[in-house]
Amino acid sequence: MNEDPAKLAAFEARIARGEKIEPGDWMPAEYRRQLIRMISQHAHSEIVGMLPEGTWIPHAPNLRRKMVLMAKVQDEAGHGQYLYHAAETLGITREEMIDALLSGKAKYSSIFNYPTLSWPDVAWIGWLVDGAAIKNQTMLAQCSYGPYSRAMVRICAEETFHYKQGKEMIVQYMTQGTPRQKALVQDGLNRWWWPTLMMFGPHDSDSPNSAVLMRWGIKTKSNDALRQEFINEEVPEVLALGLTIPDPDLRFNAETGNWEIGPIDWDEFWRVVKGNGPMNAERLAARQKAHEDGRWVREAVAAYAKRTPEIGD
């Protein structure tokens, strides 16, 4: 880092005092770079995250579930917008970010490259995937960069409804459901459990960005610490419903109070991150199609705007 040592020291002192860094304030180039990387990936994840669940909207089992799912998918679209705007305060444009997504250059959360094969998968996404996301986002709401922190506070408040509606469904199917419904729930758990645990990212020992992110108050907890918190909270809940977690090594360590898991298949994680997951190509194609299909709307709105002088002209 070739930063001015005095400015860097003042910046780190501000973070140590719990101040938020705001647009216009001095920041190290690496802080800006890391934030753009994280926030844009996070925004893309929200946008791509609409796809696995959106596909089930026409097949929702009743009107209530359909309204809830539509509201949830609409929230994800809004979350993507909050985050693109937070990233824009760092000097990147939304256009650049969307180009990166549509060209396949940008990364997003690997979890959305898995297929939703049955309706209870929607419920598992709410409980496990959104539950894991909330763990991460609750931490990021403390982030030292003001715009990211504010987007996260807003997202967390909304995301909790997503988690609760998913869990409500699983509880309902497991306590009142038919044997077939229960079997579909178990099948969903078998497929979503491990990819959810991978959402927290590589082990701390393989996470090259973590040290600097923690030093500058972007992250306040490590990948492994967050993953363990999530496991400890959710394992007893899942087991209480009579479900089987697909991990023969899972056991409770009474000494540490932790639920210990077997090894995570990192080969699978990297395969999906690198674009070779079951749904990577389809997700990208769906986003490209949505962008092209929306072109006439953008053109119509632009033509309408031309009719009248713009405010500020």
Added chain:
Amino acid sequence: MTDTQWPRYEVFKQDLPGQPHKAVGSVHAPDAEMALLNARDVFARRPQVVSMWVAPASAVFSLTAEELAANPEFWQGTAVSPQPYALFAKRSQRRSMTFVEYAGEVVAESAQLAIKQALEDGRFQPETAIVWWAVPLSAISGSDPQDVDSYYAPATAKTYRQQSYYGFVSPTRKSVKREP
């Protein structure tokens, strides 16, 4: 041009009558009318909203406490011609969903001079301000009070968007800990 993301508009949301408009984020739109519609979709999916303002981001002059300390004479040589400005301030480092909030109006010859006035006027409580925004009133477009019911009221009926709508959801815990 057909594929542009359009200019950015800053969005200010008023939750209840009598409360200040607060900056919540931004939207892209080709004009102020579409910006207000996009702002409704992005920032008013849940209660409570009674009014929204939008202003082109290019019309917002922002000054942080750090920038002020580095350049206390920031207003030098900026005077153009007098017009009314809305002033907004951020006053807390606490975790929040909102950024600067409406603090009042002044007539000044530039956005910089509008902030200078606020810094010298106790009514604006300059000692607590961490970030200032000055926006020409002519650049701000507000929602029409007649639209409030059709724009914002439907969100209040969609209670299933609220986490409080979901009661018992935990087999082992009495209630799920509320997220901040």
